[in-house]
Amino acid sequence: MRWRGPRRSRRRSGVRRVTCRRRPPRREFPWKSSSKSRAAPRPSRMQRVPERVFFEAKPVLAVALALVLALVAELVPALEPVRVLSAVKRAPSEPEAAPSAPPEATEGEAVLERSAIVSEARLSADESAPVVALDRLESLPDFGEPPRPLIDPSGRALDQFFASLDRTRRRDAGATTRVLHYGDSLIVSDYVSGTLRRRMQGVFGDGGHGYQLMANAWPAYFHNDVFRFATAGFRASRIVGPETKDGLYGLGGVTFRSYSGLRAQFGTEEKGTFGRSVSRFVVSYLEFPGAGSLEVWIDGAQAAIIDTNGPSPRVMRREFSVPDGPHRFEIVTRGGETRTFGVVMERDEPGVVWDALGIQGARIRFLDKIEPEHFADELRWRDPKLVVFEFGTNESGDGYAYPMPEYQRTMQEVLRRVRAAVPSADCLIIGTMDRARVEDGQVTSMKIIQLIVAEQEKAAAEVGCAYFDTYQAMGGWGSMPAWVRRGLGQKDMMHPTGVGADRIGTWVFQALMQSYRAYNERPATKDSE
Template identity: 45%
Template sequence: MKAEPPVIVQGPELRRPWRVLTSSPVLAVLVVLGLGALSHRVPTLQRIALFDPLPEAETETPSIPAPVLVEGESTLESETTERPELAQPEHVEIPKGSRGPIAAEQGPALEPINVEKPPVPIEDASGKALDGFYSALGRAQRKQPGGIVRVLHFGDSIVTSDYVSGTLRRKLQKRFGDSGHGFMLMANAWPAYFHNDVSRFASSGWKVSRIVGPLSPDGLYGLGGVSFRAPPGSRARFGTAKSGHFGRNVSRFEVSYMLEPGGGKMQLNVDGKQYKVLDTSSGEKRTAV
């Protein structure tokens, strides 16, 4: 029997870690980095510097001057239009058989509101500071004549977009009745200004002064902290919501405006028809509704 030659299978070649470090590519990179670092430490070698040194940080940072508030007005370049992408979901269920505004529905008697104590106590030594407010809520829920509750929410940018205030308004309207949307600005004094449950439009070109600047020379800004001036041809429109459960019905509008020397005329239309023409000219400057 003839013996077969042995079969040799070559396995993977093992390389030592130190051999990798001594390979030609690694050595080339190390030499370049070494020369670059040495050129910045030896003055005579700066002419062959491979890298620009990082600029040293300034010891003192110049202060940013505070904004200067000046009198004047700015022009709104953009139209105020509906922005459905910003609308807040309702999360409200209303029976399909219900008709008419929510305020017309007969609800149960006012029940006590049991809530947890706030994390920060609200001081009220008498314990009666909110008696008038809760009494008004009771009259509203019982549908008594004149039982309308108005809540004024002060705030900054968090109120501008009507998310916190809109949630609170919907919760109160759902329980105590919907008596109207409330106060709105004539146009978007800020790009983020937005309201839920209402239809709004304003043409571009409105002149605006704000309490944060530019300031109004007369210091009058109204409830919203903004005053508007309308060049000839300016328009604004307000209407009920086109979808959803809130803001679908309205019985009246209130328009706040300024009477002043040299004031112009303002035409009011309701449902596409002329309703009234207001003359804002007066011998003295005063507000009117």
């Protein structure tokens, strides 16, 4: 018996009694040996749990199930919205700011970080855009019905574009159908535009990837089905700011200044169906007094040295032809300051070229910041048959600080300027998506979206462009909250996920093919060609 100390009891008859507390009997435990020796240490808690019981514990089974589900989501394309392990990889453009008033851009340059090597696609697998040998078909296949057809009161807003598709379909020599797709953050990440490029090239042929900026003007800048890389140090001036005084931004609304030793690489994709071949590279740059030079390397061998020094500022372009196939194209800056815009990749084969010209944070009126004659010259250089405009997200962020009559006026000015520069090109406006926010504790669509949609449709009719109503195709009022719940919209309730953007691109493609089929069924169409 172990002594636990004295315990005083009640005094009785003036005598103090002292008693001892007995220790309770020792309980027997299964890990105790029958021996009475106490030298062995007591086992830890984990040692006392049998192995079989540990792996059958509910917390362990729950963690294992979560890991299995996460791996399944990575392997199944349809579960992209709920992926956890690769969520950072799939992140599209960063959410754009929603200022209470139109932003004011400053003059200057933004120093860019190193552009990551891009060798993967943010779109789903190639099977989402099947290749159809349309030139061997007597009639157009059924591509499905879009939720909304194109709005074209004249019925002929896209005739020039469709006539070019006919020539491409017949595989006429030099029959390349080029499309310029201007837009905001969605197009910066090649969302919607990437789907349309794959769909059109899968049907009419791969004419090449098209125009790309010299470096990543924004962290979210991305192009599907192409190899891209740029070192850190490029200084970018953009129409969204910081701006350049001369207004020379090139086709994509961005110009890049650099000094000796910077590199930019472009090339074909190494896997998949699209972007596997190229026949020529075209570099666009500015010649000006005291400028440095550009070393051009093709497939590891030096191809040329471009002297960009000239008596006065002048936009120049240099083309480099290569045998059709996989190639790498590299530009290295040398000497003094150089100024570049972008690189074009095309093929000599008849097909479709879809230039993704995204400008993060842009409104459609920002295109008028490009010097007018320079902008017209850039458009004529590309010789497009269709110019697409997909804006509205950032205009909704401006709220009512920018009046709707001004929005209508400036939008029409940009559309008319483009049509005057390239009268042989048609135009298409892809309407803005629904956008939601929390008001009084409830998630609801923003009322200004309906006003913007109405103004976009009105401008398209006034200028003679076709119009696709994305807002109604999504479901109209309240559709964005529903898209978020279904994994088609991001949590910011203003951008789609990759799956949602692919769906919008597919709808636009179906609407274009629906109108193209109607064009081919008109008796007068073939007689007028």
